[in-house]
Each structure stands twice: as structure tokens, then as C-alpha cells.
Amino acid sequence: MSPEDILSRYGPREAMEYDVVVVGGGPAGLSTAIRLKQLAAEKDREVTVCVLEKGSEPGAHILSGAVMDPKSITELLPNWRELGAPLHQPVTADELLLLSETGARRTPDWLMPRNFDNHGCYVISLGAVTKWLGEQAEALGVEIFSGFTAAELLYHDDGSVKGVATGNLGLGKDGEPGEQFQIGMELHAKYTVFAEGARGHLGKQLITRFKLDQGKDAQTFAIGIKELWEIPAEQARPGLVVHTAGWPLNDDAFGGGFLYHLEGNQVTLGYVIGLDYQNPWLSPFEEMQRWKTHPSIKAHIEGGKRLGYGARALNNGTPQALPRTVFPGGALVGCDAGFLNAARIKGSHAAIKSGMLCAEAAFEAVTAGRQNDELTGFEAGFKASWLHEELWTYRNFKNWFKLNPLLGKLMTGVEHWLLPRVGVAQPPWTLHNRVKDHSKLRPAAEMPPISYPKPDGVISFDRLSSVFISNTNHEENQPAHLTLKDASVPVGINLARFAGPESRYCPAGVYEFVNKDGADQLVINAQNCLHCKTCDIKDPTQNIVWVTPEGGGGPNYAGM
Template sequence: MTEVTREAMEYDVVIVGAGPAGLSAAIRLKQLDADLNVVVLEKGSEVGAHILSGAVLDTAGLDALIPDWQAKGAPIRTAVTKDSFYVLGEAGQMRIPNWPMPPFMNNHGKYIVSMGNVCRWMAEQAEALGVEIFPGMSCSQIVYGDKGEVKGVVAGEMGLLSDGTPGPQYEPGMELHGKYVFLSEGVRGSLSKEVMAKYELSRGHCPQKFGIGMKEIWEIDPAKHREGTVTHTMGWPLGSNAGGGSFIYHLENNQVYVGFVVHLNYQNPHLYPYMEFQRFKHHPMVADLLKGGKRVAYGARAISEGGWQSIPKVVAPGVALLGCSAGLVNVPRIKGNHNAMWSGIHAAEAAHAAIMAGRQSDELTAYEDELRSGPVAKDLKRVRNVKPMWSRWGMVASLAFGGFDMWTNHLFGLSLFGTLKHGKSDAAATGEASKFPKIDYPKPDGVLSFDRLTNVAFAATNHEESQPCHLRLKDPSVPVGINLPKYDEPAQRYCPAGVYEVLTDEAGNPRFQINFQNCVHCKTCDIKDPSQNINWTTPQGGDGPNYPNM
């Protein structure tokens, strides 16, 4: 392909991703100086189309950003009225009382929300302040300056053919340059991954840990609906195979969010996270709730779970990592949106101060300092040992020791355990197939449980089929040559959208097939592939899931 010439546009700050972090940064920048030129680039077809979260929202970050959000009509209305936690067995459940947990674990005063709809509202607030927001604009490349600094991004390249050459409708896109570039791409963003590698931002920090979160929206029998009820579970069906748990949130209009999270550091490559989710819905407690209802939406995304130990250095020359690009989820609280908003606020304030001082394209050390000493640090440091405890000692021990550790951090600001380290990466944690038993999963019944392809239709995902596959293999021989004999090619199972298959040709030889059209952009493949052979990149703008109110 010949060198592409692109037009360039200049901004003060270029923001990649219209999630809670990116939009908070955009709003705060314009609050500080209405004359700043700020642009937000979103790969989804509209703001919110690629947003998937639980979500019970702690409004602390939003309270700081837009104190009168209620008066301005934010779609945040369903207050939590009941908060329950259960450990499940196959046929029953045991409720864990709330009182042993420190006060910050309480969900009362929080709200059950669709973060997609919250982001749509935040985008309206940003545009009212003069922020330019362009949905359907995938950012496919970083633009570097003469001194190796991040200068901008390439956005809006469209019309490439499957072999990567320009087709008849080719659009080269544009370069958008900024004095600073904020990457708020969500978990495992492709540009964030490149920046972290180039500037070695993870050096000296634990590897990031991840989970795969899958979610369905159900309309249920009004007689069973309890608006404001929050339920979390652990235990069955995962048992000792993997860490994880579920959430069931009763929102408005007789709808419930039903979600399931599997920690991606599981060893048994035969584990099938999606089928664990489907099996979970057959537990008597869940099945009774959903009986007579109907599923109306489905989606999945990876979740950063490393917490305090895994936050990389978040700044490099000209660039800053925000929100889930930095990994700011509080795992025991199952919340990260408030920290994403805080990160956007802090980054915006640091960039504004730098620009007012006549600086550009340097490291926003003030953002790094505030992230590691302010409200995000307070939130994450006190729960920092819960995830490594679970990984080392299992669910029961982590409940006991994790609860004790959170209390000592809450009361005294210290931990008797110090700061526990995470072990190997989730990819490296995968064991060889021959050393683990296969797992027999019941066939979905089409009423409570569904096969993947049927459910993917409820994500409304779509990709133009003539474009290059955005799931790129570093070595095409690895899936069949290494992953299949050694790990029974776990991509067949860890993907929640049925993207990867091992098929057999007429001669009986296996071949690896990628159905990239099914992709819901969860990025689990980029994380969990044991050979680290899959590189998730952005497809052309607007492609992917179209979540209505996840």
C-alpha cells in the first residue's frame, strides 16, 4: 500500500473514547476554559453503543463534575433499596449478612443505571459546552512527533478491502493533533496497549488482571420485580474451576440486569465462561425470578481487575491513560465508573494548567500525582489485597481475610498483609489441556439459556464483511500448530460471541476460522490467548455492537 496523505486538524486536547472517563475530561476542560478546542472520537455508531457496565453507580465523580446532575435530567433515578449477597450451591443458597463488611461496601445511596444512557446524557452536556463529538470514528493509529511524543491519532479511515488495500469507497481519514491526547478506550484498548509498550508504562507494576463480564437484560413478571434490589452471588456454578460471581439488578420498567463475571486467570482451558453464565440462570433462585420473562439484550466486555498494584504509569510525552485504559475498577465493590470520572477530571485539570503555562506534549505529572494520592487512590488502596487473596487462596479464604483486610484499611489506613502482588498474566495462567478434566455443559434450553450465536443477535453487532479482519494473528500457524494440541484451542470457548472456531476440512485436517463479524469488542481474546498470538485492533468506525441501554 502506497503512503497515504491525510489532512490534519489541530486541537488543544484530543480524546479517544466517549465513555465516562473521556466525557468527564471533555466536560471539565470546557468548564475550566470555554475557549479550549476539545474533540472526542468514538468508535461506536453513537455514544453509548459500545458501553457495557453492571452498573450500580457511585455518583462521587459525577457529583464533583456536575453537582446539579439531577436538575439537569441525568438518567439516574433508580436508587438501591435492598442489597443482598449470597453464596450459591447447586440447589440452594446461603445469604451472607451485610454487617461484617466495611461501610464503603454498602450500595445504599447508589443508583442502578444504564451507563450507555448516562454517557449519552453526558455527551449532551459536553456538546452544550462546545465539545466536538464524532461517533463512528475509529482511531486506528497513533501519530508521533519528531521527538517521539504522542502528537495525535488517525481517525476515520474507511473502505479498506479484506487484503488491506484501498477499495473504491476508500476514505483515508484524518490526523487529529492535540497538545495532549487522552486515551479512554476502555479495557485493553489497542492504542493504549501500543503506548504502554512503547513507553514501558507497566515496568515496576504488577501485570493487569482481567475478568470477562457477560450481561443480559430481561423483562420479567411484574409480580416478581422489585425496583432498586441489588443481588450479588459467588460460588456455583464456578466452584473451584474459576473465580467470579454474578449480579442481578432490578431497574425500572420491570427489567433486570443479569450478569456473570469469570476471572480470566482460570487454569482449565476447557472452561467455557459463556456456558457457565447460561448454567447459572438455571439455579432455582435465578430460574424462579426469570420464569415467564424474556431476554431483550445481550453483551460482553472484559473488566480490569488488577486494581492498585496493576495501575501502570498513566502518562507519557503528550498522552495520558484514563479510566479502564488505566485499570481503575474496584473489584470487591464491583464499581469503576466513579473512578473513571475522577480520572477524567484530574487529567483535564492537569492539561488545562499545562496549556495555560504554555506547555504541550510533555508528561502530565500532575495527573499522575493526583491519581495516586486523591480519591481514586483512597478507593483502590483499601481493597488492594482482595483480588490477589482470591487468586492465591480461593473464595472462602478471600471472604474472611479480605473482609478483615478491608476493615483494617478502613479503620487504621493500614494492612497487616502489606500489598500482595499479583502473579503471572491471565494468558500465562492457562494450563495444558491434558492436565485438566473436560467439563460437560448442559445444552441451552432456549428459554432461560441460549446458544452464543442466538444471543449475539441480541447485541445487534455488525461489521462490514469486506474490510480487513480486525482480529489479527501474529502467526497464523499457532492456533492449530500450538494452541490446539497443547490447550485444546481455548479461543473456541473463552470468546463470548462465537468468533473463533476450529473446523475440519474434507481430509480431516483442522483449520482455524475467525468470524470477526460476530465480535462484540470485549477483547478477551487479546487477553486470554495463551500464546498471546491474537491482537485486537479497531475495525472501521461504527462497526461492532449497538447496545441500546447497557
């Protein structure tokens, strides 16, 4: 049954009215909601705000390294320490390692580029911080609806955004309503703020509909794969931050590793690979697993126990590729727009600040009696902010590496070590990139196959055991949320020309090519999906479209 038929038979949907609806209960969305309520209290005005979060609770789907710059959270909640924010472990030391297959060369402290200086920052679980932000938002009167997906955009007759509709519940695999069927509800708002994270399902549609990326560089992405370990007490070095470049990647791919020591004998570590890589035989998951076997990484976790696993796509964050963030009736914040600072390997402080700036513009508009227009004050506030200056300072970082990894290392040193020492704060040049990630993949016959070692079950692991500890679950009897525009493309083009890259770039084993009765076919194991969005980005034919599953499905990260 089509969505239109369902609405015709079971509608109309119940509607709720708010001043501001926020889609996504991550740092950007919750900071938008918190700042709105703060301003309302300061000005003695009533502003109604709700947040839709597709995870089981705020933080359940959040995945990041993470080293957090506290600048934004201090602006948002200056008394965060007294309020019990889970920022407990200050950074105590930075290491930048260049890895060969068996060795490592440490960058001397005096040569460390400014973007790798984490003095004053904290090693955190961003999931825990997000859960805490949710508690602060609710204490201020924000309504948070966890386990509800924003599945559909709603528009006024004039084309402005009216709000969103939540997903229907109780549809069977065939798309037909079952006995437990419940139609979704509509949330209408004067302004709707989208904070879905990188490659947001609705954000992508809005960028296309309103041509928000017109005249901008192509947005590019990376995949980050992360694990959480508990290690022997004698190996713990709380506050140590390690970043690596070099092995195991070749020069046709860009990426690097991170390893952070938390409090409580825990280590969070992971690997980030740009999704513009060329070789379809490359597997980001396997690259991360063999990276852990390097002596300089293995030494930190040997004798320990793996507690958690997850993966998420992230923006590469060049301001040249930042779309317009406002449109009639709403705005994009956080990674839904692309505010991450890839050079500093940080996004949470940018997400929080973008949410605050958007909230200030929305509050001004709502209290002035406006609605459904463009929040131009958000864009003006961003351009006047320290966040714009910071992102502009690091605008070339990713693009140098896209040109050439060796050139990227050299120019990072020039722009972020040499220039500051001669009194030049900003690079006097700007690089541009017009090429989208999926178009960089080359035919399998043109690239060397990659042989990955088998997992040992001690340091390295397989996909399915990894997905198991991510606590991922979806209601089985529902339509697959990983959809194909053309069912013939995976075998006819992707397998034939690119050797089926979806079976390798997915970090959860969702896509599997099998031969049945002498014919190849693609099996989609949607139950395993981590909601990382890599398939939506990297599919060379752009045939895969990620849509929202039932609310509450997906990973349930703990401590990540």
C-alpha cells in the same frame, strides 16, 4: 497493500489541530472533555477539545452492570438531577449469596463487608448515562466524532505523542482500496488522552513503548457477560442488588454473579470470571448460562423476556498494577489505565474522577503554553485524591482470591468487615501478583473436561441468538480486525495443547475450529465480534491481536 503504501499513494492525510484530543467516548473520556470545557469557561479561556468514539454514538459500545456511586458525577455536574441524568433508581437493598448447586446461603446484613454496601448508589444503564454525558459535552462545545476509530498513534520527531490517525474506510477483505475508499485523517493535539476502556488497542501500545508498567504488578482482567430482561410486574423489586459467589465455578477459577432490579420491570444480570482461570475447557458464556438456572437466580427472571446481551473485558483494578498514567504528549484515563475498583464492583465513578483529574492537569498545561510534555499534575492529583485512597483500601481484594478462593472470602471479611470495626481503615499488608492471565492456562490433558447443559431457549441460550440481540454488525467487505501474528499457531499449539480455548473463551462465537479435507483450521467470524478484547488477553500464545475495524462497527447496545 500495506499502510505505508496506502499513505504513499493516497496521502498526505488531512490534519485537524486541537488543544486536547480524547480517544474514547465513554465515562472517562467524556468527563475529561466536560471538565476541560468547564475550566475554560470558568477562566474565560478558549480550549479546543474533540472526542473520537468508535461506536455509532456515545454509549453504543458501553457495557457495565451497573451500580453507580454518584460521588464523581456530583463533583463533575452538581446539578445532574436538574439536567436530567438517567440515575433514577436508588439501591434499596443488598443481598450477598453463597451458592451451592441447588441452594443458597444469604450473608446476614450485620456480616456484610463494606465493599458490598451500596447505600446511596443507583442502579443504572451505563450506556444511557454515557449518552447523556455526551449531550452535556456537546452543549459545552466539545466536538464528538462518532463512528470514527483511532487506528494509529502519531509521534513527533522527539518521540512524544503528536495525536492519532483515524482508520481508512473502504478497504476490501484483501486490504486493497475499493471504489468507496477514503483515507483516514489525522488529529493533532498538544495532549492526547486515551480512554478506550480495558485493554485499549492504542493504550496497550503506549504502555509498551513508554514502559509505563515497569516495576508494576502484572495487570489482570476478567470477562463480564451481561443480559437485560423484562420481567413480570409482580416479580419486580426495584433497587434490589444481588451478588453471588460459589457455584457454578470450581476452585481453580474466580468469579461471581450480579443481578440488579432497575425501574420499569427490568432486571440486569450477568457473570464475571477472572481471565486467570486454568482449565481450557471452561467457557465463560456457558458458565453464565447455567448460573441463571440456579433457583435463586431463575426466580427473578422466570416468565420474563430477554431484551439484550453483551460482553466486555474489565480490569481487576489493583493499584499495584496501575501503570504510570502519563507520557510525553498524553495520558491514560479510566479503564485504559485500570482505575476500576474490583472489590466494590464499580468502575464508572473511578473513570469519571480520573478524567476530571487529567483534565485539570491538561488545562493547566495548555493555558501555561506547554505541550507534548508529561502531565505530572495528573499523577500528583490522583495521589492526593479520594480515589487513590479508595483504591488503596481495596488493593488486596483480587489477589487474595488469586491465591485461594476460600482464603479470598476469609480475608475479605477480615479486611472489610473486621478491621473497620476495630478502627483500622487500611489493611497493614500489601499483596502482589506478577503473573499474567494468559500464562495461567494449563494443557487440556491435565484438566477435567466440562460438560455444559444444552440451552433451553427460555432461561439459557446459545451464543448466536445472544449475539443477534446485541445488534452487532460490521461492514463485511473489510479486512478482519482480529489478526494473527502466526497463522500456524492456532492449530499447531492452541488446538494441539489447549484444545482450542479460543472457541470457548470468546462469548460471541468468533473463533471456530473446523476440519476441511482432513485438516484442522481456525475460522474467524469477525462479523460476530463484540469488541470485548477477551481474545487479546486470554490467548495462551498471545498470537491474537485485536485491531480497530471500520468505525461504527461492533455492538449497538440498547438499555445496557
